[in-house]
Amino acid sequence: MLSIYDLQVTYPGRLTALNPTSLTFDQGEFSVLLGPSGAGKSTLLRCLNGLVRPTNGQVVSTAHGDIHSGSVTLRRHRAATGMVFQHHHLIGRLTALANVLVGRLGHHSALRSLLPLPLADRRIALEALERVGLLDRALTRVDQLSGGQQQRVGIARAVAQQPRLILADEPVASLDPATAARVLDLLRTICKADGITAVVSLHQVDLARGFADRVIGLQAGAVVFDGTPDQLCEASLERIYGSRTDAPRAVEDERVRPRREPSYAAQPA
């Protein structure tokens, strides 16, 4: 569905945030990126939607080929890619519905999106809000919603985009453990129902174990683990986090979903 080949990112100042890396993300796969701060998780995610242009290597989607082969290709790839951020990136003074409608803008020309969007877009946005359980809050300003509700609006906005790919950068980092598990469960459920490929960066190992089909561990800009959650043992965590004591503490909450059988085979490291 989406592959990266020898992808490398060196930022100005010559800091290499991502060493040459090759990975393939299969259609419908729910992958979690783990790694300590500065390991390169955000850089990898931002490369996947073309927000960061790699120093070397390629990002190739089945639908569009090399995403940097032209501005139209990049625009199409981005239109098919939903983003979910830690701090939501919502407009607080606007309603939940207005924020979700932002997800529809990529389906229209810049000129057309200056006009009110068609009713069909409003229907899609309302359906997305219904799927995240917030239809009754459609006309509430998002700055009057809780953090968990705001993140569900962020997910609805990505879903309303009708994407093939969702990239989520620490989507539950600002939430309490129980809310974090519920929001992640919702994201996974929607991705699985719609066959959306998801790449999600997390700091909580337990959530990765509970929700991922595949875990990719990064350390200092290199992939040091690539496998199923079952394969994520103490030694793997040590490779990712450097030492056992550096690994984020387990989330002790019975509402964290129990591990299910992984639906995807381990990828080669």
Ligand SMILES: Nc1ncnc2c1ncn2[C@@H]1O[C@H](COP(=O)(O)OP(=O)(O)OP(=O)(O)O)[C@@H](O)[C@H]1O
């Ligand atoms: N725009 C930038 N310019 C220069 N250096 C950058 C830039 N963005 C990130 N970096 C550096 O690249 C490295 C990887 O950063 P990145 O944000 O990808 O890590 P991360 O794993 O997402 O970290 P965190 O978990 O703290 O968000 C870090 O050393 C960071 O300081």
